Amino acid sequence: MNQLFFKSSLVKKYVVALTGVALYGFLLIHTLGNLQIFLGSAAINAYASLLKASPEILWGFRAGLLVMVLAHGLCAALLAIENRRARPAAYERIPKFGSTVASRTMLGTGSVILIFVAYHIFHFTVRATHPDISFFHDSHGRHDVYSMVVLSFKQPALSLFYIVGVACVCFHLSHGVSSAFYSLGMVFAGYERLISRFALAVSVFIFCGMSSVPIAVMFGILKLVPS
Numbered sequence: 001m002n003q004l005f006f007k008s009s010l011v012k013k014y015v016v017a018l019t020g021v022a023l024y025g026f027l028l029i030h031t032l033g034n035l036q037i038f039l040g041s042a043a044i045n046a047y048a049s050l051l052k053a054s055p056e057i058l059w060g061f062r063a064g065l066l067v068m069v070l071a072h073g074l075c076a077a078l079l080a081i082e083n084r085r086a087r088p089a090a091y092e093r094i095p096k097f098g099s100t101v102a103s104r105t106m107l108g109t110g111s112v113i114l115i116f117v118a119y120h121i122f123h124f125t126v127r128a129t130h131p132d133i134s135f136f137h138d139s140h141g142r143h144d145v146y147s148m149v150v151l152s153f154k155q156p157a158l159s160l161f162y163i164v165g166v167a168c169v170c171f172h173l174s175h176g177v178s179s180a181f182y183s184l185g186m187v188f189a190g191y192e193r194l195i196s197r198f199a200l201a202v203s204v205f206i207f208c209g210m211s212s213v214p215i216a217v218m219f220g221i222l223k224l225v226p227s
């Protein structure tokens with residue numbers, strides 16, 4: 001029975017780690033894609049329309065993303081419940097040596113990310129939250145993603161919401177990336193510090209890349225252009 005419990009926990013750890021790595025890959029590509037906005041409206045609009053060129057690939061990709069988010073969240077929540085049940089009540093108040101704020105708040109930041117991503121999809125993909133600024137087309141007849149993003153982030157509250165959301169994602173990643181290395185058995189003695197620095201570096205890169213878009217709009221670096 002104990003062995004079965006251990007095995008199923010191990011499987012869940014692998015699922016959390018592998019889906020986390022895949023979602024991290026998506027986020028990295030999304031950050032690089034978003035940075036194309038600095039190349040001008042033609043570049044980002046062409047990129048966005050290229051992504052939607054094949055409905056089969058687009059919907060296959062979206063379905064894969066959804067399955068990964070669900071599997072990641074479900075297995076992480078089940079592991080947290082199992083860990084809590086396995087912990088003797090007497091030890092509950094013992095300080096958690098070696099843990100960090102990021103590691104202790106993974107479920108909390110994960111839940112905030114879910115809410116952020118749900119809003120984000122309704123905002124930019126479904127285009128339901130700001131329909132008045134989300135359905136323009138450029139001179140090539142493509143969806144004008146550039147104008148939609150700039151007009152959105154001209155609203156300071158929305159920009160702030162995105163910066164906080166992205167900060168939450170990156171805080172989660174700062175522990176998640178190194179945790180995935182451990183779960184997949186890829187940590188070798190002496191490399192622990194290197195791995196946690198790598199995790200921090202990728203989180204900072206994604207934070208700077210993502211938040212640079214609303215910040216650039218607020219400071220007038222990215223502005224509306226006639227299309």
Ligand code: HEM
Pocket residue numbers: 027030034048062065113117120121124125145149162165166169210211213214
């Ligand atoms: C300031 C930061 C961000 C900006 C400017 C941004 C921009 C965008 C835009 C414009 C789209 C719609 C693309 C289109 O349909 O043409 C999009 C879709 C999406 N974004 Fe972001 N994004 C940001 C942060 C994030 C973060 C932090 C996450 C995940 C944690 C994320 C996850 C997604 C997902 C899942 C989609 C839907 C992809 C699809 O349509 O299949 N984004 N984003």
